[in-house]
Amino acid sequence: MPTVLALETSCDETAVAVVRDRHLLSNVVSSQIQVHQQYGGVVPEVASRQHLEAMNWAIAQALADSGLGWAGIDGVAATCAPGLVGALLVGLTAAKTLAILHNKPFIGVHHLEGHIYASYLSEPQLEPPFLCLLVSGGHTSLIYVKGCGQYETLGETRDDAAGEAFDKVARLMGLGYPGGPVIDRLAKDGNPQAFALPEGKISLPEGGYHPYDSSFSGLKTAMLRLTQSLQNSSKLLPVADLAASFQDTVARSLTKRAIACAKDYGLGAIAVGGGVAANSGLRLRLQEAAEAENLRVLFPPLKFCTDNAAMIACAAADHLKHGHTSPLTLGVQSRLPLSQVMSLYQSGGYSSG
Numbered sequence: 369m370p371t372v373l374a375l376e377t378s379c380d381e382t383a384v385a386v387v388r389d390r391h392l393l394s395n396v397v398s399s400q401i402q403v404h405q406q407y408g409g410v411v412p413e414v415a416s417r418q419h420l421e422a423m424n425w426a427i428a429q430a431l432a433d434s435g436l437g438w439a440g441i442d443g444v445a446a447t448c449a450p451g452l453v454g455a456l457l458v459g460l461t462a463a464k465t466l467a468i469l470h471n472k473p474f475i476g477v478h479h480l481e482g483h484i485y486a487s488y489l490s491e492p493q494l495e496p497p498f499l500c501l502l503v504s505g506g507h508t509s510l511i512y513v514k515g516c517g518q519y520e521t522l523g524e525t526r527d528d529a530a531g532e533a534f535d536k537v538a539r540l541m542g543l544g545y546p547g548g549p550v551i552d553r554l555a556k557d558g559n560p561q562a563f564a565l566p567e568g569k570i571s572l573p574e575g576g577y578h579p580y581d582s583s584f585s586g587l588k589t590a591m592l593r594l595t596q597s598l599q600n601s602s603k604l605l606p607v608a609d610l611a612a613s614f615q616d617t618v619a620r621s622l623t624k625r626a627i628a629c630a631k632d633y634g635l636g637a638i639a640v641g642g643g644v645a646a647n648s649g650l651r652l653r654l655q656e657a658a659e660a661e662n663l664r665v666l667f668p669p670l671k672f673c674t675d676n677a678a679m680i681a682c683a684a685a686d687h688l689k690h691g692h693t694s695p696l697t698l699g700v701q702s703r704l705p706l707s708q709v710m711s712l713y714q715s716g717g718y719s720s721g
């Protein structure tokens with residue numbers, strides 16, 4: 369049962385955690401959101417500098433919280449793709465340095481594989497195959513999880529990610545960044561049927577619609593037009609109704625595709641991951657629909673849904689268990705399909721004994 373210390377710096381959270389197999393030993397997350405809020409979104413260069421400032425403290429804290437010394441750590445991991453290149457480099461370089469210094473194997477981790485492993489952390493008994501609905505600020509995918517490093521993407525967004533849509537719609541309504549939590553809060557007092565909005569279906573050349581792919585840019589444009597016309601009519605903007613209608617449209621779209629996909633592929637469980645998994649509208653709709661179809665749906669606790677290093681450590685521990693380690697020449701990549709996860713590893717570098 370390998371114990372891994374992992375670093376996550378792909379976006380605006382500096383995170384370090386220690387995980388033994390699927391069990392959390394420590395979890396430190398230093399969020400930069402307040403720094404980026406004044407710019408209305410994440411500024412990549414600012415993110416890298418913030419990671420540098422928080423990194424040493426976060427590593428020391430995570431190790432101390434775990435109750436272990438370096439002798440108790442079997443490997444050092446870091447997110448290496450996808451993400452902001454400068455931000456990723458801070459974590460990757462720190463992890464490689466620690467691996468060399470303490471003579472441990474180094475494991476590079478794909479950020480989305482980390483989001484999938486968040487479900488194992490909250491439910492250690494979970495075993496593949498299952499469907500993962502990954503909904504974050506940068507990604508919206510339906511992934512067939514077959515095993516460690518074995519993934520098939522069955523559906524995805526053709527344009528904006530679900531979280532990105534929440535952030536953009538919040539910005540156009542003047543609600544600040546990040547948009548998801550504030551829209552979620554406002555939606556509780558609104559009428560989800562107040563405005564009819566487009567769900568974002570993808571037409572197929574042979575006719576009909578793609579069953580699992582989605583689009584959120586049309587919905588965002590519809591929200592822009594609606595907000596502008598309401599503002600022009602000089603009435604007070606019905607923000608709660610707008611938030612509730614938008615949120616319900618996103619939740620309906622994601623739920624419909626996830627349920628269809630799980631049923632078509634004969635998968636009995638849907639594990640949800642990424643920041644948008646925190647959304648109360650999505651939780652409610654998906655839970656209800658899954659129950660009606662006799663499917664299990666797993667929502668990890670919020671601390672494992674949003675970016676954290678525990679999910680990265682959990683993925684790394686499984687790779688280490690399978691003998692997968694990364695060469696110290698591994699670089700960072702802003703994009704990397706999940707199907708290419710195994711390109712990060714060489715076999716035979718570690719024996720779990």
Ligand code: KG4
Nearest residue numbers: 504505506531546548643644646647674675
């Ligand atoms: O997974 P995450 O922390 O970072 C990425 O890897 O992108 O996801 C961040 C995204 C943001 O777009 C944020 O607006 C969204 O998750 N989010 C939410 C909620 N909480 C965070 N979206 C909808 N409802 C929420 N409650």
Ligand code: ZN
Nearest residue numbers: 483504642675
């Ligand atoms: Zn993420």
